[in-house]
Amino acid sequence: MPKRARHLLLLGLAWLLPQAAVAETGRDAAPLDAERLETLLYQDCGSCHGMTLRGGLGPALPRDRMQALSPEALVHIIRHGIPGSAMPGWKALLSEEEARWIAEHLQTDNRLKTLDD
Ligand code: HEC
Known part of the structure; x- marks a missing residue:
């Protein structure tokens, strides 16, 4: 050449x-790294909401209660937190899509169906 x-x-x-x-x-x-998001939900969110989501510093997050909220409201709560409360916003760690994944998981695959279980 x-x-x-x-x-x-x-x-x-x-x-x-x-x-x-x-x-x-x-x-x-x-x-979307489902494994990372699931670990984050039950461990990081779990540090306040309980590892089984039955509540702690934050309220319990059972599936039936989560279904009473719209997916948009859940995504907003997850990304921006609840001002004036201990619920922090996660937008630095979770993209819109990832927050949507967690919101959907809370409403469908949530390991805690109801508090009456
Ligand atoms: C530092 C503690 C803390 C962490 C960590 C935390 N939360 Fe919260 N969360 C709270 C508190 C406290 C409230 C109740 C706020 C209020 O309304 O007074 C709350 C409220 C909520 C609500 C509304 C519940 C309802 O019944 O209206 C949702 C949904 C929620 N958190 C989801 C999450 C998710 C998902 C994560 C992880 C990405 C998370 N939280 C991490 C403390 C926390």
Whole structure:
């Protein structure tokens, strides 16, 4: 291969590789990590709401009570907290989509169905 052609090829590669890396991370932008979110819910949220969500410093979060709230209200509470209370906002740690995942989990797969269990 002539030297000039090899140069061009290398230049091309040097340009292409970072583009490919950007495209790669773009496609995988914040994939929902269900395991991380579930751990966060039962451990971090659990530190106040109880590891089984039966309540502690914060109120219990049973499935039936969570279904009384709209998904939008839940996402808002999770992302922005409840001003004037100990409930912190999680927007630095949870994207809108991740907060939606947790809200949906609370309303559907929540391990605590009702307080009467
Ligand atoms: C530092 C303690 C603390 C942590 C951590 C915490 N909460 Fe709370 N949470 C509270 C308190 C206290 C309230 C009640 C606030 C009030 O209305 O006075 C509350 C209220 C709520 C409510 C409203 C409950 C209802 O019946 O209206 C939801 C939903 C909720 N928290 C979800 C979460 C989720 C999800 C997480 C984790 C991402 C979390 N909380 C982490 C303390 C906490």
